[in-house]
Amino acid sequence: MNEIKPKRPRQADIAALAGVSVSTVSRVLANEPGISESVREHILKVAAEHGYQVRSAAEAVPGGLAMIASDGVTGGLSVFYESIVDGLRSAAAEHGMSFEVRLIREDRATPEVIRDHLKSARAEGLFLVGIDPSAALRSWIDEEKVPVVLVNGTDPQLRLDGVSPSNFFGAFQAAQRLLKAGHRRILHLTGSHRHTIRERVRGFDAAITSVPDAEGRLVPMTFHGSASREAHELTAAILAENAGFTAAFCMNDFIAVGVLEAVTEAGFRVPEDFAIVGFDDLPCALMTNPPLSTMRVDRAALGREAIGLMISRFRDRAAPARHVCHGVVPVAGGTVSDVATS
Structure with missing residues (x-):
């Protein structure tokens, strides 16, 4: 037996x-x-008492410090990053890694400031969460050979390890949902402030160009103040032009909320007259009427994956950098008619 x-x-x-x-x-x-x-x-x-293996000090790996952008699109430690932190903490504990989290304005992420934070946290590994390192910080990282993992970030030169959602393919699939629903004039409300977001712009453009009679319009955002409010104002102005746009792909769900408000205020039925797809699958996606159709990002998984990358980096400091992309999953919602989505 x-x-x-x-x-x-x-x-x-x-x-x-x-x-x-x-x-x-x-x-x-x-x-x-x-x-x-x-x-x-x-x-x-x-x-x-219940058989959970806690690593001894002799087995413990070097400590890690996560620096998180406090001045991102949503401001402060958003719901998006809270879930990433949960994944980081959980995986760090599993590996016996001492771990701390600190908020920082991205323009304050200088070599001197980061060095002081690492020293006070007694950490060797640095997680940059939602932060694209400046040229000065990159030079310092290279010179000091600091183990770094970009979390929800990507290095265009692939010299730093990183983990992110599959931004290109996620955006491509989001735009395809709108195209398959019959829409041919589609807005894309976004910014270009980060490498990851520019990947979404490329994915959207690729989907639009794959359909001969489709037209996309990039609607740049400043992100000064509320993203939802800015999206509401931009969408209302575009609808007033009567330019024939019938759908929008939004960089995140907060933006999609503002678009939905503007569209319904203008008297359009959603999704019959105007369709919307967001990104991230944040809690606000379930609070709209109808619920947002969006793209789900497993944010906790990004954090767990980042710890795994750092553990590998500790074991082999000279190994080539790796970037891991996590696929995103369409969430049906009610703002686009894509009956095939489950």
Whole structure:
């Protein structure tokens, strides 16, 4: 008779048994500061009693520090990045990596500032989350040979490891959803401030040019203030032109919310008269009427993948850089008639 091996407990199991949150368990297992000793000891005791393998100090890998852009499109630590941080923390704990997270304005991400943060965090590995390093920071990284992983970012020269959604193919598929629904004049509300976003622009353009009678119009955004409000104003102005556009692909779901508001205020039926596809599958996508059709990004998986890349980098500092793309998944919603989407 085959012996059934007990299932290894997960951090969620330890959290339930200890009566604390999953994030608290992750922080304790990653040896992060800010947790009382009594809580720390209780969680470690519960973990040990239920067979969760906590790595010893001798087995621990070098520490990691995640610097997250605090002045992104949505401002502050958005829902998008919160999920990435959850994935980073969880995977760091699994690998016994001490791990800290800090917000920073992208224009403050200078070599001097980053060096000070790494030193105070006692970290060797640097995760740049939503930050494209400047030329000065790139030079410092190269000179100091700092292990770096770009999270939700990409290096056009592929000299730094990175992980991101499949932005080109995700945007291509999003535009195809609108084209297959019969739309031929399609707006694309976006910016060009990051390499990842420019990949979405390329994907949208490729889908449009693949259909002979299709026309796309890039609607650049400044992202000064609310992205939804700016999208609302831009869309209202375009609709007033009566230029015949009947659909929009939006860089993210916050923008799509503003487009939907402008379209419905103008008296268009959605999706019959005007269709919309967003990107990211944020919680706001379920709060609109109708719910947004969007593209789902597994944000926690990006964080977990980034930790794996860093562990590999620690093991072989001279290995060629790698970039990992995660596929995005269409979410049906109700703002485009694509019955084939499940």
